[in-house]
Amino acid sequence: MARTVLHLIPSLEVGGAETLLLDLVRGTGPGRYRHRVVSMLPGGALVGAFRSAGVTAASLGMRSGLPDPRGYLRLRQILRAERPLLLHAWMYHANLLGLAAAARVRPAIPVVWTLHAAALDFGQYSPLTRLATFAGAHLAGRPAAVVANSEATRAYHARLGYRPREWTVIHNGVDVRRFKPDPAARTAVREELGVPADARLVGMAARWDPMKDHATFLRAAAEVGAIDPRAHFVLAGHGITRENGALARLIAEMDAVAPRVHLLGLRRDMPRVNAALDVVAVTSVSGESFCLAAAEAMACGVSCVVTDLTFLPDLVGDTGVVVPLRSPSDLAAAITRLLGRTDQERNAASARARERIATHFSLDAMVAGYEALYARLLHRAPAADPLAAAGGAHA
Numbered sequence: 001m002a003r004t005v006l007h008l009i010p011s012l013e014v015g016g017a018e019t020l021l022l023d024l025v026r027g028t029g030p031g032r033y034r035h036r037v038v039s040m041l042p043g044g045a046l047v048g049a050f051r052s053a054g055v056t057a058a059s060l061g062m063r064s065g066l067p068d069p070r071g072y073l074r075l076r077q078i079l080r081a082e083r084p085l086l087l088h089a090w091m092y093h094a095n096l097l098g099l100a101a102a103a104r105v106r107p108a109i110p111v112v113w114t115l116h117a118a119a120l121d122f123g124q125y126s127p128l129t130r131l132a133t134f135a136g137a138h139l140a141g142r143p144a145a146v147v148a149n150s151e152a153t154r155a156y157h158a159r160l161g162y163r164p165r166e167w168t169v170i171h172n173g174v175d176v177r178r179f180k181p182d183p184a185a186r187t188a189v190r191e192e193l194g195v196p197a198d199a200r201l202v203g204m205a206a207r208w209d210p211m212k213d214h215a216t217f218l219r220a221a222a223e224v225g226a227i228d229p230r231a232h233f234v235l236a237g238h239g240i241t242r243e244n245g246a247l248a249r250l251i252a253e254m255d256a257v258a259p260r261v262h263l264l265g266l267r268r269d270m271p272r273v274n275a276a277l278d279v280v281a282v283t284s285v286s287g288e289s290f291c292l293a294a295a296e297a298m299a300c301g302v303s304c305v306v307t308d309l310t311f312l313p314d315l316v317g318d319t320g321v322v323v324p325l326r327s328p329s330d331l332a333a334a335i336t337r338l339l340g341r342t343d344q345e346r347n348a349a350s351a352r353a354r355e356r357i358a359t360h361f362s363l364d365a366m367v368a369g370y371e372a373l374y375a376r377l378l379h380r381a382p383a384a385d386p387l388a389a390a391g392g393a394h395a
Contacts, residue, residue: 002034005374006084008075008098009037010091012044012057014238014266015207016292017090017116020172020366022046025055027175027367033374036082040071040094045266065126075101085378088112089143092132099142110144110377113164118156118310121286124210137161144377147370150311153289168373172290173366176358179299181350182275189276193234193262200231200339203277203302205270205293206284208239208247213283213307216328218250218261220281223332225257228339233257236264236273274300278346279338282306285325291315299357301350305334315361319353 007025012018025035035055042059050057058078060071079087079101086109089098095113102111113136122130137160140146146164148154149172190197202221206212214235221233240263242248251258267273270293274280280297282288282304290311294304304320306312313322321334341349 002031003086003374003378004034004036004082004084005086005088006079006082007035007037008087008089008094009039010093011041012037012039012046012050014045016172016290017114018044018046019292021090022049022053023173023175023363024367024370025050026053027363028371032371036078036084038075038078040097065128067128072097072101076105079105084109085381086110086112086374088114090114091116092129092136095136095143096132096139099139103142108381110381111142112373112377113140113143113146115146115148115153115157115162116289117287118150118153118289119286121211124286134160137163140164144381145373147373149290150314152310152314156289156310168369170366170369170373171361172292172295173361173363174292174295174299174357175363176299176354179271179274179296179357181301181354182272185272185275189272193232193276195232195262196230198230200228200279201234201277202231202335202339203234203236203273203280203297204283205236205273205280205297206240206282207237208244211284211287212237213285213326214247215250216283216285216326216331217281218254219328220283220331220335221261222254222257223328224335224339225254225260227336231339232260232262234262234264234273234277236267236270238266241265270296271300274302277302279335280304281331281335282312283331284309284312288312294320295357295361298353301354303338303346303349303353305331305338316353317356319349319356 007021037050037055037057040060040062041064042061047057060074062068062071087098087102089095099111102109140162145166145168147168147170151169154167154169204217225231242263251261274297280302282291282294284307288309294315297304304316306316306322307325308322323330323334
């Protein structure tokens with residue numbers, strides 16, 4: 001009988017960690033693990049995707065920014081009902097809540113923490129998030145293992161005082177079967193956008209958040225667009241719509257280039273969108289520890305320009321360009337250089353970018369890493385009770 005792993009995550013909205021969890025439960029080999037997912041907040045754009053994958057997605061019904069002891073009690077009830085052999089928590093708030101509930105209800109089961117951030121600007125986060133981050137440093141020795149999604153993430157948290165029993169680095173993974181060059185999608189998306197077939201598309205996929213620094217991207221886009229009339233700029237992500245007043249004001253500052261900015265909002269077809277792009281920019285100034293959006297673009301054969309932040313230079317390697325933080329002129333120069341390549345240079349760079357992801361950052365490698373961690377921890381762990389040892393009795 002498959003062994004149950006209970007995942008606890010703050011929300012099921014579209015985000016890097018949430019997407020990785022979905023890919024993990026989809027990618028696990030049949031019969032190896034029975035995944036159950038619990039979100040602290042209700043709803044979320046990915047709930048339907050989890051359920052379509054055959055994974056129960058429950059909620060604790062908590063509210064963002066408000067500690068709620070009822071969520072803790074609901075999690076305890078779920079732990080009693082599901083009887084998981086392992087609890088896998090994702091990110092700071094879930095790490096603490098999962099550890100506390102498991103210690104009370106299932107003290108013998110391994111708890112795994114997952115960290116997906118680095119170089120945090122605490123001025124951009126709530127006091128509760130800051131408290132959870134630093135409380136984690138004091139409690140990091142209690143879970144069976146702490147997973148970092150890059151060496152930069154591990155090193156950053158070590159500097160914050162995290163001293164776990166076991167550090168494990170498991171890189172984020174991209175499904176290279178879904179994210180791949182696609183000439184048909186390239187043509188179709190350009191038709192949908194109403195741009196010429198020979199347009200040069202520069203993309204940025206990121207939610208509206210100060211850490212993503214959309215202002216630098218748009219100021220660089222104004223410089224590039226003034227030089228290259230074929231350049232168009234495609235932005236996607238939560239909050240990336242004309243209804244976003246702050247974003248609309250930034251675009252208005254671009255003057256003549258503004259009509260060549262395309263806002264797609266939250267998209268469910270990023271493999272298609274990425275396949276249509278010529279260059280992708282990542283302008284993050286804090287928080288970024290891996291950048292799944294860049295890895296997905298690279299899997300589609302798109303060269304990336306990234307800021308010199310945490311793991312981003314290691315992610316792109318020699319397939320992209322690294323620029324300083326908050327420097328529109330450097331970003332514009334890098335984009336212009338990539339757009340000016342010959343077809344032969346562009347095709348060679350495309351192949352290198354995809355090969356780098358397929359070789360070092362594939363979904364298969366990520367799933368294998370987590371399955372190996374689960375197997376190792378479950379081999380060590382004493383059975384909490386006879387039913388758990390047999391695979392569990394499930395409500």
